[in-house]
Amino acid sequence: MAILSRDVYKEFEDVVGPENITDDPALMPSYFNTEHAAIVLPGSTKEVQALVKLCNKHKLRFRAICTGWTGMFPRGIVLFDLRRMNRIIEINEKNMYAVVEPYVISAELQAECMKRGLNFCIKGAGSNCTALLRGHGHMDQTTSGDDRNHLAIEWVTPEGEIVRTGSLGSSDEWFCGDGPGPSLRAILTSAVPPGVTPGVFTKAAIKLYHWPGPTKFPVVGHSPRYTLSHIPPNMMARYYSFPSVEKMWQAEIRIGEAEIAYELMGFNAAMVAANITTCNEEDEAMFKRLSREVQGPGFFIIIAGNSADDFAYKKKVLENIVAEAGGKSLKTVEDPEIEGILLCQCIRISASIRETFRPGGAFNSIPIMGQRDLTIKWAIGAGEAKKPLIEKGLIVDDGGAFFGWGVEHGHLGKTEIFCKYDPSNTEAKKAVEQWQKEQTARAFKERYFALTMGDQTEIGPALSNYHIWWQKTVKAIDPNSVTTESGPLV
Amino acid sequence: MGLEQYQGDMNMCCRCSCCKFIPMQKVMGPQFSYACPSIAKYNFHAYSGGGRLNIASAMLKNGFNYTDKLLHVVYNCQLCGACQVSCNYAMDMEVLEPITEFRFKCVEDGKTSPALDKAVARLRKTGSMLEASGRRGDWAKDLNLKDATKEKVDILYHAGCLSSYDKDAQKLAKTTAQVLQKAGVNFGILGDAEMCCGSRAYQMGYRDDFLKQAEKYMALIRKTGARTLVTGCADGYHAFKVLYDKFNFKKDLEVLHTSELFARLIKEGKLKPRRKVNLAVTYHDPCRLGRLGEPYIHWQGKKIPGDKFVFDPPKPYRRGTNGVYYPPRDVIKSLPGIKFTEMTRIMEYSWCCGAGGGVNESNPEFSIWAAKERVREAIATGAEAIVSTCPWCEQNFSTAIKEMNSSLKVYDIVELVARAI
Ligand code: SF4
Ligand code: SF4
Numbered sequence: 030m031a032i033l034s035r036d037v038y039k040e041f042e043d044v045v046g047p048e049n050i051t052d053d054p055a056l057m058p059s060y061f062n063t064e065h066a067a068i069v070l071p072g073s074t075k076e077v078q079a080l081v082k083l084c085n086k087h088k089l090r091f092r093a094i095c096t097g098w099t100g101m102f103p104r105g106i107v108l109f110d111l112r113r114m115n116r117i118i119e120i121n122e123k124n125m126y127a128v129v130e131p132y133v134i135s136a137e138l139q140a141e142c143m144k145r146g147l148n149f150c151i152k153g154a155g156s157n158c159t160a161l162l163r164g165h166g167h168m169d170q171t172t173s174g175d176d177r178n179h180l181a182i183e184w185v186t187p188e189g190e191i192v193r194t195g196s197l198g199s200s201d202e203w204f205c206g207d208g209p210g211p212s213l214r215a216i217l218t219s220a221v222p223p224g225v226t227p228g229v230f231t232k233a234a235i236k237l238y239h240w241p242g243p244t245k246f247p248v249v250g251h252s253p254r255y256t257l258s259h260i261p262p263n264m265m266a267r268y269y270s271f272p273s274v275e276k277m278w279q280a281e282i283r284i285g286e287a288e289i290a291y292e293l294m295g296f297n298a299a300m301v302a303a304n305i306t307t308c309n310e311e312d313e314a315m316f317k318r319l320s321r322e323v324q325g326p327g328f329f330i331i332i333a334g335n336s337a338d339d340f341a342y343k344k345k346v347l348e349n350i351v352a353e354a355g356g357k358s359l360k361t362v363e364d365p366e367i368e369g370i371l372l373c374q375c376i377r378i379s380a381s382i383r384e385t386f387r388p389g390g391a392f393n394s395i396p397i398m399g400q401r402d403l404t405i406k407w408a409i410g411a412g413e414a415k416k417p418l419i420e421k422g423l424i425v426d427d428g429g430a431f432f433g434w435g436v437e438h439g440h441l442g443k444t445e446i447f448c449k450y451d452p453s454n455t456e457a458k459k460a461v462e463q464w465q466k467e468q469t470a471r472a473f474k475e476r477y478f479a480l481t482m483g484d485q486t487e488i489g490p491a492l493s494n495y496h497i498w499w500q501k502t503v504k505a506i507d508p509n510s511v512t513t514e515s516g517p518l519v
Numbered sequence: 520m521g522l523e524q525y526q527g528d529m530n531m532c533c534r535c536s537c538c539k540f541i542p543m544q545k546v547m548g549p550q551f552s553y554a555c556p557s558i559a560k561y562n563f564h565a566y567s568g569g570g571r572l573n574i575a576s577a578m579l580k581n582g583f584n585y586t587d588k589l590l591h592v593v594y595n596c597q598l599c600g601a602c603q604v605s606c607n608y609a610m611d612m613e614v615l616e617p618i619t620e621f622r623f624k625c626v627e628d629g630k631t632s633p634a635l636d637k638a639v640a641r642l643r644k645t646g647s648m649l650e651a652s653g654r655r656g657d658w659a660k661d662l663n664l665k666d667a668t669k670e671k672v673d674i675l676y677h678a679g680c681l682s683s684y685d686k687d688a689q690k691l692a693k694t695t696a697q698v699l700q701k702a703g704v705n706f707g708i709l710g711d712a713e714m715c716c717g718s719r720a721y722q723m724g725y726r727d728d729f730l731k732q733a734e735k736y737m738a739l740i741r742k743t744g745a746r747t748l749v750t751g752c753a754d755g756y757h758a759f760k761v762l763y764d765k766f767n768f769k770k771d772l773e774v775l776h777t778s779e780l781f782a783r784l785i786k787e788g789k790l791k792p793r794r795k796v797n798l799a800v801t802y803h804d805p806c807r808l809g810r811l812g813e814p815y816i817h818w819q820g821k822k823i824p825g826d827k828f829v830f831d832p833p834k835p836y837r838r839g840t841n842g843v844y845y846p847p848r849d850v851i852k853s854l855p856g857i858k859f860t861e862m863t864r865i866m867e868y869s870w871c872c873g874a875g876g877g878v879n880e881s882n883p884e885f886s887i888w889a890a891k892e893r894v895r896e897a898i899a900t901g902a903e904a905i906v907s908t909c910p911w912c913e914q915n916f917s918t919a920i921k922e923m924n925s926s927l928k929v930y931d932i933v934e935l936v937a938r939a940i
Contacts, residue, residue: 140547309827373544382537449826
């Protein structure tokens with residue numbers, strides 16, 4: 030049964046054209062298996078605005094998605110699939126920012142940036158996702174992460190007003206997110222699709238960073254084993270393992286202080302194995318091999334020099350720091366073929382599909398933000414709690430490991446731990462959800478910020494009652510309650 | 520077993536959207552980054568490889584709800600397999616097989632496309648998918664070729680429906696035969712007795728018609744005693760090499776594409792390209808010679824219960840790694856005076872010419888739309904000509920070029936070889 034009356038449907042259709050709207054129930058399962066009132070494909074900000082106004086007129090809730098990996102989608106919403114809004118509006122080399130529409134994926138923008146000696150933060154969700162996604166990624170050391178990278182934004186509010194934030198609010202310039210012009214940072218930076226956008230981001234400027242690597246990687250071979258014909262000049266990738274977590278952290282913090290890492294990713298052996306292998310069976314064998322090779326926890330690091338001298342300097346500093354912390358380089362990663370795979374994989378793809386979805390089809394994760402040495406301690410506990418699930422064969426054996434990295438060469442960063450499992454195994458699913466709940470609760474109790482924390486009313490009181498203010502704000506900008514909330518809010 | 524056997528694979532879809540694009544490390548910018556013609560044209564997620572799996576999986580669970588829009592989704596897919604390659608960079612799961620099975624199911628349930636029904640009815644009646652004027656073997660008149668039904672030959676040359684009946688495409692069959700004659704190859708043809716390989720019926724969703732065709736044709740091929748079959752049609756190549764193997768018709772028949780045979784002959788010194796061709800070209804990998812042309816792998820196994828989607832014995836996936844990519848390139852590069860440049864989307868992540876999966880017949884506008892996209896990519900290389908190794912590609916590109924008023928030329932590889940020897 031159609032949710033929208035034909036008259037209302039027609040109003041939406043008049044905005045986007047008949048080929049860009051459907052309420053056919055047979056197509057809905059491709060959009061998260063839910064009954065949506067309609068799927069619409071706006072092609073411009075104007076169309077988004079008109080659609081939002083119609084949603085207000087008819088009190089219909091809506092949500093916008095880009096490539097639309099995950100999210101919560103209540104029944105009856107109008108889903109805006111932003112697939113047609115896929116233009117790179119500008120790459121401003123001088124002021125180092127790029128302006129994109131929502132369906133430009135990171136791989137597209139990054140390729141353009143690299144041609145110009147620039148790069149930007151590819152989020153952990155992968156370069157297959159929108160470039161304007163909020164989040165952290167492998168290159169946070171040099172490209173920072175999350176809301177730090179958003180400059181001016183064009184925003185269609187939940188009422189259908191077009192608001193241009195930051196410098197765009199007072200001029201045609203995109204260079205700053207906070208002025209001259211309205212900042213709205215507190216409202217907007219938790220709102221980039223597919224987060225909890227009250228309204229729709231139709232364009233955003235993203236901060237770009239210097240890229241010392243090649244204009245394109247010399248990728249050779251065939252999928253799924255792409256390698257590099259050679260390691261680009263002044264670049265190096267290594268994995269170091271350490272005798273203890275403390276030693277690893279000591280090295281990590283000193284590398285940060287020395288500002289020598291292009292990328293520092295606290296991978297565990299399981300994640301290295303997943304990234305360099307082409308199927309599950311190979312992955313399992315490689316994990317066993319690497320588990321024997323490592324002496325303890327470790328990290329993956331990329332050094333990139335602006336010149337041969339700069340590279341030599343960074344390499345020397347790295348070697349000293351690692352040696353003083355008792356670190357050991359993984360021989361497998363020193364193999365130029367593996368080194369090349371990891372260089373390209375971690376800079377160009379970032380997505381962890383091989384390490385998350387390939388084994389069983391699902392994973393549940395707890396990402397926590399904060400001071401790395403403290404969050405690592407929490408993660409060790411969460412890792413221990415994983416072990417009984419591994420022993421029972423409910424989740425994939427990764428040695429109970431976790432991962433994480435610092436942002437902007439600092440001691441603050443992200444630490445994350447996940448369980449990979451087969452979601453059709455109900456016992457496994459239940460056990461993983463229970464693990465996630467317990468470990469999130471422990472994080473909250475120990476005063477860490479976990480992205481999986483529950484309802485705002487639950488956590489709000491511990492965070493200056495932010496939820497009361499947030500609800501008031503949402504009420505003010507969305508008086509008809511037409512936007513949906515899903516995912517992390519803060 | 521049908522679609523059901525892929526329920527596990529479909530459940531594995533994590534909805535990452537990688538199947539819409541070429542593999543991420545190959546993306547060179549916003550231009551030419553898409554792998555799937557269907558999502559690139561129709562935009563709704565349902566048109567992507569993953570979207571198709573999401574729908575098929577839900578319908579297996581909740582019942583099949585055929586709507587016009589759903590059938591539009593089903594039949595507007597070239598079954599080009601680009602989604603399989605991009606997905607299988609990271610995932611261990613079947614993508615193209617369930618998409619194909621879903622189409623079979625539609626046909627079994629009588630939910631067909633009228634245009635495809637018509638083409639298959641023609642096959643049943645005349646033995647060809649094409650509107651035939653004249654006899655199948657007419658193209659070979661005056662060439663004095665061996666009749667493989669009467670004489671023993673080493674190699675059987677299969678011209679295919681398009682090169683047999685289409686007035687423009689007949690030149691490919693003729694030229695191929697002349698080149699083989701020059702190289703002194705002991706080959707023959709079946710002439711009027713040649714049959715349709717059934718590939719296009721398979722792609723359109725009519726599995727039974729394909730199977731009947733394959734059984735009949737293999738019996739005839741076997742009778743000739745030829746150990747090797749050569750064809751210049753990528754659809755035919757895929758049928759003989761992959762589908763006939765999958766359904767156990769092929770046995771020990773060696774299947775070669777003309778480009779593979781030419782590459783071999785050039786290497787052995789039996790074909791000597793000496794004359795300058797003087798042309799800047801780029802090469803288009805036909806889906807069914809390239810990524811889908813890799814050998815079929817027979818496998819049977821069971822899922823190992825537990826935390827992973829793994830099988831005993833381990834399941835090999837056809838990820839496009841072993842397609843036929845180099846022989847055509849080797850041949851082109853061996854021609855004197857050729858300047859060769861690659862396009863952005865090549866080999867396993869090549870963009871489809873648009874003609875496959877019955878789209879040519881059911882939605883010519885979409886088919887040519889995809890071809891135009893490829894022509895634009897070829898033009899961007901600075902090439903004067905796009906070279907392919909399949910008459911269907913050549914036909915689509917020619918139409919696209921004409922509609923675009925472009926000066927780009929289109930050649931089959933045999934035409935260039937013939938010019939050089
Ligand atoms: S089919 Fe594969 S690539 Fe496409 S969305 Fe599903 S998992 Fe991702
Ligand atoms: S087979 Fe080709 S056209 Fe069909 S969904 Fe896959 S990539 Fe798209």
